[in-house]
Amino acid sequence: MSTTTAVVTPDVTTAAGSPSPQGTTRRRRSTLRKKLELALLLGPATVLFVAFVFFPLVAASYYSLFDWNGFGPLTDFVGLDNYTKALGDPLFQGAIGHNLFIVIASLVVQLPLSIALALLLNGKIRGRTGLRLLVFTPYVLSEAVTAVIWLSLLQPHGVVDGLLEGVGLGGLVQLWLADQNVVMFTLFAVITWKYIGFGIILFLAGLQGVPEELREAASIDGASGWQTTRLIVLPLLGPTIRIWVFLSIIGSLQLFDLVWIMTLGGPAGSSTTMATYLIDRGFRRYEFGFGSAVAIILFVICFVFALFYQRFALRRDTQGALTGRVE
Amino acid sequence: MMSTTTITKARAGFTAMTPVRYLAALLIVGVTVAPLLFVILGGFRTNAQINSDPAGLPSPWVFTNYANILANDAFWRFLGNSALVSISSTVLAVGLGSMAAFALSRYRFRGREAFYSMFTIGLLFPLGVAILPVYLLLRQLHLLESWVGVALPQAAFALPVTIIILRPFMAAIPTEIEDAAVMDGATRLGFFWRILLPLSRPALVTVSVLAFITSWNGYLLPLLVFNDPANFTLPLGVATFQSQYSQDTASILAFTALSIVPALVFFIFAERHIVGGLTGSVKG
Numbered sequence: 001m002s003t004t005t006a007v008v009t010p011d012v013t014t015a016a017g018s019p020s021p022q023g024t025t026r027r028r029r030s031t032l033r034k035k036l037e038l039a040l041l042l043g044p045a046t047v048l049f050v051a052f053v054f055f056p057l058v059a060a061s062y063y064s065l066f067d068w069n070g071f072g073p074l075t076d077f078v079g080l081d082n083y084t085k086a087l088g089d090p091l092f093q094g095a096i097g098h099n100l101f102i103v104i105a106s107l108v109v110q111l112p113l114s115i116a117l118a119l120l121l122n123g124k125i126r127g128r129t130g131l132r133l134l135v136f137t138p139y140v141l142s143e144a145v146t147a148v149i150w151l152s153l154l155q156p157h158g159v160v161d162g163l164l165e166g167v168g169l170g171g172l173v174q175l176w177l178a179d180q181n182v183v184m185f186t187l188f189a190v191i192t193w194k195y196i197g198f199g200i201i202l203f204l205a206g207l208q209g210v211p212e213e214l215r216e217a218a219s220i221d222g223a224s225g226w227q228t229t230r231l232i233v234l235p236l237l238g239p240t241i242r243i244w245v246f247l248s249i250i251g252s253l254q255l256f257d258l259v260w261i262m263t264l265g266g267p268a269g270s271s272t273t274m275a276t277y278l279i280d281r282g283f284r285r286y287e288f289g290f291g292s293a294v295a296i297i298l299f300v301i302c303f304v305f306a307l308f309y310q311r312f313a314l315r316r317d318t319q320g321a322l323t324g325r326v327e
Numbered sequence: 328m329m330s331t332t333t334i335t336k337a338r339a340g341f342t343a344m345t346p347v348r349y350l351a352a353l354l355i356v357g358v359t360v361a362p363l364l365f366v367i368l369g370g371f372r373t374n375a376q377i378n379s380d381p382a383g384l385p386s387p388w389v390f391t392n393y394a395n396i397l398a399n400d401a402f403w404r405f406l407g408n409s410a411l412v413s414i415s416s417t418v419l420a421v422g423l424g425s426m427a428a429f430a431l432s433r434y435r436f437r438g439r440e441a442f443y444s445m446f447t448i449g450l451l452f453p454l455g456v457a458i459l460p461v462y463l464l465l466r467q468l469h470l471l472e473s474w475v476g477v478a479l480p481q482a483a484f485a486l487p488v489t490i491i492i493l494r495p496f497m498a499a500i501p502t503e504i505e506d507a508a509v510m511d512g513a514t515r516l517g518f519f520w521r522i523l524l525p526l527s528r529p530a531l532v533t534v535s536v537l538a539f540i541t542s543w544n545g546y547l548l549p550l551l552v553f554n555d556p557a558n559f560t561l562p563l564g565v566a567t568f569q570s571q572y573s574q575d576t577a578s579i580l581a582f583t584a585l586s587i588v589p590a591l592v593f594f595i596f597a598e599r600h601i602v603g604g605l606t607g608s609v610k611g
Binding site for chain 1: 336344345347348349351352356358362363365366369378380381382420423424426427429431434436442445446449451452453455457458459460461462463464479480482483484490495505512515516519524540543544545546547550551561562563565566569576577579580583586587590591593594595598601
């Protein structure tokens with residue numbers, strides 16, 4: 001972020017000054033004017049942002065040092081006890097594990113799947129526009145609606161069970177959301193349903209940037225389709241893959257809505273995520289100090305990951321959501 | 328790609344991969360559409376029909392589920408609340424965000440990059456992390472149970488993306504245009520309002536669409552801010568309806584189907600901008 005290049009736009013207001021005495025007053029007036037304009041332009045956004053994004057982070061790190069129910073003064077200072085308590089709680093350790101499961105499963109399943117599907121759909125195919133629209137639909141639905149849809153589909157003796165039995169796979173039927181050993185896989189499947197379209201669209205856009213000539217040249221040189229894909233297309237998709245990985249991991253670490261509606265983190269904590277754990281302790285048990293400590297842990301995990309990723313992976317890309325360069 | 332297509336190439340494209348392609352396309356369509364179709368068609372069935380054959384077609388078609396929900400105040404109220412919250416949060420985020428992006432892209436001043444970094448860090452910041460203090464703040468400001476209490480934080484969290492997309496766009500508009508405007512006697516703010524904003528329209532549409540969808544789909548903040556069902560937004564309303572009438576599957580399906588409609592209509596109109604906005608960062 002700090003490597004942003006300077007704007008080459010000449011500055012109109014300050015360039016007008018001249019060394020004469022009249023010039024200095026005019027210049028002083030114009031710098032004052034510029035300051036006022038900046039305050040007017042930047043002020044409101046900064047106030048809103050500081051009040052609802054920045055201040056809460058500072059406040060949360062302060063609250064996290066107290067045993068506090070959210071009412072009355074903060075008197076019961078407990079130091080880092082909330083942090084050791086949270087990190088020592090098997091339920092929270094499980095929650096971190098569940099988030100990691102989603103992170104890894106997304107990388108292992110969704111990434112190759114969406115690249116493969118994008119490659120397949122990138123070829124000449126009838127109704128490509130319609131397909132693109134369709135594939136993207138689940139991404140636009142809220143997680144709440146997605147959760148409600150799949151709750152209905154996954155009911156015992158519901159549609160999914162019925163379909164499996166219908167094709168002779170009745171043996172595969174599970175208690176999709178009530179079996180501790182199955183629930184995370186079920187949730188992952190629903191997440192994949194909702195978000196795979198986003199990956200496909202992203203990679204289709206990335207494939208537009210791979211010049212057709214390169215592929216033709218490779219095939220003239222005798223490369224097989226698979227070789228062309230592996231040695232030419234995939235490396236050129238690098239920036240897209242890195243952005244997808246970033247968005248996917250940050251999203252997986254923050255998972256809340258879907259889990260909260262479908263399982264409330266159950267059964268018996270077997271699908272608790274860091275965010276559901278945080279809301280449960282904060283808002284259902286009024287442990288605001290403890291909840292704040294959990295929030296800070298979640299923030300630190302996201303932040304450290306993002307910094308490392310920025311440093312080691314995204315740095316290579318000249319454009320990117322986070323590097324946000326201005327030429 | 329298409330313009331260079333010749334007949335031979337088109338024929339060469341019809342290789343062993345073609346059936347695989349169509350098979351993959353068919354699979355994707357099936358997996359994507361089937362659950363939505365089940366919801367929509369399920370709304371036209373009775374609970375007895377659904378229980379006896381979960382995956383079947385309506386026979387006979389029943390319209391009472393949909394009619395009941397459309398005649399029910401609750402659905403329309405949720406819809407109205409959602410619209411109010413999302414529109415205000417979008418207007419606020421895009422309004423303030425474009426002003427900030429203007430300052431950050433076309434003014435030179437000390438601390439500019441620090442300001443910009445502050446906003447970008449907001450991207451790494453899930454609402455969940457800030458939610459406890461945000462809740463306390465809203466309680467102190469007496470904004471609980473108020474749509475303002477949802478719209479303000481949502482706008483604040485939409486600022487980073489808005490500014491990150493708008494800044495390079497505004498910076499890329501040629502200086503000559505600004506010089507000409509100044510020459511004609513425009514102030515910088517006049518240039519911003521009358522020339523830069525109209526020129527930034529494509530980027531403004533994209534950020535508006537993104538802010539609107541995020542707000543429209545928001546669940547966590549409304550869940551905590553609203554206790555009174557009269558204030559619920561659509562996602563919160565759907566989830567609550569589901570848990571309240573868990574025995575009445577047909578009504579749940581009808582309710583869910585109807586709640587998808589606004590999102591789908593909006594999506595069909597805004598698809599280009601959503602996809603463009605999300606993939607823009609990659610294409611550069």
